[in-house]
Amino acid sequence: MNYLKELPSKMAIAFRRFPLTLVWVLFGSIYMIGLIETDANLFRGFYAETLVLILGVSWLIGVQFFNEGFSNNLTVWVIRLLTLTGLILYYLSFPDYENSTSITFTRWFILFISGHVLIFFAPFTRQWSTLDYWNYLHRIIIAISRSALFSGIIYLGLSLALLAIENLFSINIRDEIYADLLVICLGIINTFIYLSDFPTTIHQTQQLNYSKALDVLIKYILIPIVLLYLLIVYAYSLKILITWELPEGWVSYLITILSITGFIIHIIIEPVREKHQDLVVNKFYPFFYLSLFPLFILLFVAIFTRLSEYNFTEKRYFLLVIALWILGISVYVLTSKKKRLSIIAISFFALCLLSISGPWNAFKVSINAQGKELSRLIERTKKTDLSKEEIDRFLNISRYLKDRNKLFLIDEELGFSTDYITSSYNSGSLILDSIYGENNYSKSINSNSNYFYFQNFRKTRVIDINGYEKFIDISLVDYPKSNYSLEVENEYIILKNSDKQLFKYNLTQDLKRKIKLYQQLNEAPAESFEYTIINEFGDFKLIINTMNGNIKNNEFTFNTIDGYILIKLH
Numbered sequence: 385m386n387y388l389k390e391l392p393s394k395m396a397i398a399f400r401r402f403p404l405t406l407v408w409v410l411f412g413s414i415y416m417i418g419l420i421e422t423d424a425n426l427f428r429g430f431y432a433e434t435l436v437l438i439l440g441v442s443w444l445i446g447v448q449f450f451n452e453g454f455s456n457n458l459t460v461w462v463i464r465l466l467t468l469t470g471l472i473l474y475y476l477s478f479p480d481y482e483n484s485t486s487i488t489f490t491r492w493f494i495l496f497i498s499g500h501v502l503i504f505f506a507p508f509t510r511q512w513s514t515l516d517y518w519n520y521l522h523r524i525i526i527a528i529s530r531s532a533l534f535s536g537i538i539y540l541g542l543s544l545a546l547l548a549i550e551n552l553f554s555i556n557i558r559d560e561i562y563a564d565l566l567v568i569c570l571g572i573i574n575t576f577i578y579l580s581d582f583p584t585t586i587h588q589t590q591q592l593n594y595s596k597a598l599d600v601l602i603k604y605i606l607i608p609i610v611l612l613y614l615l616i617v618y619a620y621s622l623k624i625l626i627t628w629e630l631p632e633g634w635v636s637y638l639i640t641i642l643s644i645t646g647f648i649i650h651i652i653i654e655p656v657r658e659k660h661q662d663l664v665v666n667k668f669y670p671f672f673y674l675s676l677f678p679l680f681i682l683l684f685v686a687i688f689t690r691l692s693e694y695n696f697t698e699k700r701y702f703l704l705v706i707a708l709w710i711l712g713i714s715v716y717v718l719t720s721k722k723k724r725l726s727i728i729a730i731s732f733f734a735l736c737l738l739s740i741s742g743p744w745n746a747f748k749v750s751i752n753a754q755g756k757e758l759s760r761l762i763e764r765t766k767k768t769d770l771s772k773e774e775i776d777r778f779l780n781i782s783r784y785l786k787d788r789n790k791l792f793l794i795d796e797e798l799g800f801s802t803d804y805i806t807s808s809y810n811s812g813s814l815i816l817d818s819i820y821g822e823n824n825y826s827k828s829i830n831s832n833s834n835y836f837y838f839q840n841f842r843k844t845r846v847i848d849i850n851g852y853e854k855f856i857d858i859s860l861v862d863y864p865k866s867n868y869s870l871e872v873e874n875e876y877i878i879l880k881n882s883d884k885q886l887f888k889y890n891l892t893q894d895l896k897r898k899i900k901l902y903q904q905l906n907e908a909p910a911e912s913f914e915y916t917i918i919n920e921f922g923d924f925k926l927i928i929n930t931m932n933g934n935i936k937n938n939e940f941t942f943n944t945i946d947g948y949i950l951i952k953l954h
Contacts, residue, residue, distance in 0.1 A: 394580035402579050404464055405444040412437035413571035420563045425867060432478035435492050439499060440471050441575060446502030453510045485788045487747045490698060491740050498736040505729040507586045512724045518655045519589045527581035535574035539566060592655050606649050607664055613642040614675055621682055631686040636703060639683045643710040646672045651725050673714045683707050696753035701746040702739065709735055754781050755793045762797050765819050782812030807859055807946040810930050814839065836895065837932040838905035838913065847927065852950040860945040872942050879949060887917045887924050892940045922953040
């Protein structure tokens with residue numbers, strides 16, 4: 385009860401302490417509410433603004449904690465301005481949504497994680513105390529939990545109240561009101577409560593707030609789970625030695641999770657570890673770290689086995705970086721006399737930033753590696769036919785590069801431009817058709833009765849748009865580039881505008897008829913893959929350029945459909 389009484393004064397203190405952060409949150413929340421009210425698509429047309437506004441919150445909080453270590457106001461404002469400048473420059477670097485790729489969102493996610501990690505060590509970059517650091521982390525966890533609980537209860541309570549008003553009094557409450565309420569609760573209320581929970585005194589704390597409940601959590605839940613993980617991985621290692629086979633790639637994820645969980649437990653128990661009566665807690669260090677070293681052999685063998693077979697991708701790059709980080713932290717903790725455990729968060733923060741910047745970044749290394757792999761396979765096609773395994777590899781790498789808008793890197797090796805390829809899913813198939821001769825590769829696929837495939841190979845075509853208002857490039861696989869999306873439901877393809885269904889057409893029935901008439905779908909006239917649909921919503925024309933999928937028990941499953949839709953709404 386005292387907490388609720390003190391909350392308004394704490395929020396006022398928080399505003400004075402974090403003015404830039406809370407102004408950012410208020411502006412961002414109002415801006416997003418404005419977008420919601422104007423029926424704008426937050427995650428398409430305004431995705432860059434939305435992502436940067438979300439990203440800025442944690443970074444501005446972390447920078448403020450970092451600034452509190454400086455007494456010079458000029459230094460404080462220079463760091464603030466540099467942070468704002470960095471956020472603005474990052475916003476300007478965003479491509480249009482149509483040109484965004486998985487790289488765009490992966491880089492944002494890494495920066496998002498980095499901003500939160502910054503909060504976990506920012507006040508301790510210039511001075512160190514195990515007791516102060518433990519109490520600081522303790523307050524962070526409490527603040528996060530309390531703000532999430534309070535804002536969640538407020539949102540749920542108000543949403544149920546609005547729902548009751550809507551049903552009891554027959555008052556129409558727009559869906560946008562619920563979205564506005566969510567922004568207010570998550571953006572404004574959650575952040576204010578979170579920041580109001582932080583004490584002004586972070587350093588020189590005198591008392592350790594180590595509760596009995598936390599001790600029970602550590603002794604009877606977390607440490608037994610870590611020991612179970614160790615038992616499983618060591619048993620698997622014994623199996624590897626007996627069978628003398630290479631480890632599965634999945635074991636690297638288990639060892640990574642095990643190591644990070646152990647780091648967290650060590651941070652939690654460190655202030656009380658030496659004097660703790662429980663032997664498991666008392667001897668957790670150095671036993672846990674020593675037990676990791678035999679597993680590092682298994683970890684790196686698993687990682688380098690995958691790299692030798694398939695080369696780098698972003699996932700394998702990040703896994704290798706994290707593995708090296710875990711090894712480095714283990715060596716540091718065992719050999720350092722100071723054992724500043726904040727180095728765990730500091731080093732992870734640095735690795736996050738380094739892994740997405742510079743010529744060594746994950747995306748550049750991975751794209752170059754996969755490009756070289758594909759070039760090697762292209763060179764093999766000039767000497768011999770590819771094996772089934774090599775064809776699968778060719779298809780996967782082509783899709784990988786197309787997803788990242790980097791397929792042009794192999795144009796010189798191919799001797800022709802790949803600009804005509806619009807879909808990532810069938811990019812490898814189209815390249816192989818171009819290498820082996822038109823339809824030759826596709827015929828080999830279509831000869832399998834469990835697979836169907838169509839590709840319009842005409843390089844130029846004239847599409848009559850007379851009588852229609854909109855011309856939309858649409859795909860079943862790729863991210864929608866507008867509010868219009870294509871979906872499949874049983875035998876039907878469905879066109880939607882946001883959540884509104886515009887038409888539903890039985891495409892499977894037409895394909896069954898074509899397969900009876902032609903040996904392969906590619907032998908059917910391209911014009912027969914143009915469909916006109918007229919209903920109460922409008923006139924539509926679906927033009928399919930590429931389509932493939934599987935047939936099982938006379939049922940069709942679509943993997944990809946690419947083409948155009950012409951629309952005239954009534």
